[in-house]
Amino acid sequence: MAKIKLTKNELKKQKDSLKMYRRYLPTLMLKKQQLQGEIRLTDMRLKELQIAKEQLDESFKSWIGVFGETGVFTKDLLRITDVRTSHGNIAGVSIPVFEGADFEISAYDFLKTPLWLDLAVDCMKQALALQMEMEIVEEQRRRLDKELRTTTQRVNLFEKIKIPESRNNIKKIQVYLGDQQTAAVVRGKIAKSGLAGK
Numbered sequence: 001m002a003k004i005k006l007t008k009n010e011l012k013k014q015k016d017s018l019k020m021y022r023r024y025l026p027t028l029m030l031k032k033q034q035l036q037g038e039i040r041l042t043d044m045r046l047k048e049l050q051i052a053k054e055q056l057d058e059s060f061k062s063w064i065g066v067f068g069e070t071g072v073f074t075k076d077l078l079r080i081t082d083v084r085t086s087h088g089n090i091a092g093v094s095i096p097v098f099e100g101a102d103f104e105i106s107a108y109d110f111l112k113t114p115l116w117l118d119l120a121v122d123c124m125k126q127a128l129a130l131q132m133e134m135e136i137v138e139e140q141r142r143r144l145d146k147e148l149r150t151t152t153q154r155v156n157l158f159e160k161i162k163i164p165e166s167r168n169n170i171k172k173i174q175v176y177l178g179d180q181q182t183a184a185v186v187r188g189k190i191a192k193s194g195l196a197g198k
Contacts, residue, residue: 004169004172004173006172006173006176006177007173008177010169010173011170011173011174011177014166014169014170014173015166015170017162017166018163018166018167018170021158021162021163021166022163024158025155025158025159025163028151028154028155028158029155031091031092031151032148032151032152032155034090034091035090035091035093035144035147035148035151036148038090038091038144039141039144039145039148042137042140042141042144043141045137046134046137046138046141049130049133049134049137050134052130053127053130053131053134056123056126056127056130057127059123060123060127063116076106077105077106077108077121078103078104078105078106078121078124078125078128079103079104079105079106080101080102080103080104080128080132081102081103081104082101082102083098083101083102083132084098084099084100084101084102085097085098085099085136086099090144091147092147093143093144093147094143095139095140095143095144096136096139096140097136097140098132098133098136098137100129101125101128101129101132103125103128105121
């Protein structure tokens, strides 16, 4: 802890600091609560996406073996051309928001390919879109977590260190100034009684 000056100017400075800490603490606490709520919503969204992905994977199981047919489903058949995102703002935190994805499907001969290929392409598009959205929601979660840690540190700093420190400093300065004032009065009375005795 830094040594404080025991002066009226320092007393005013400490009182101003305490006032500022008390003014900002409720805002920080509100931000902390908002971030915690948003993290819960993000976790719920991640669970929803995970359940949707598991359901899609379950629907694949009945006919996944047909993917093994040679030359039908190649890695060039479906390609992601764009992942559309926008930027959102939650409690001052800039987060990416998933808007959708664009895919390019390579041309294929409808007469030479199996009937299930169209359905497989649609399912793969859904699976890839779900995966991309999950990655973006996880990035939202990371950013919100980071901001929550910072905000929690600030709340703790104000609550547990700065406000008590300012109160103690104010008390110490007031005691010192009170003692100085009392000593001045006593010196004045002694000086007055000394003058009266002459």
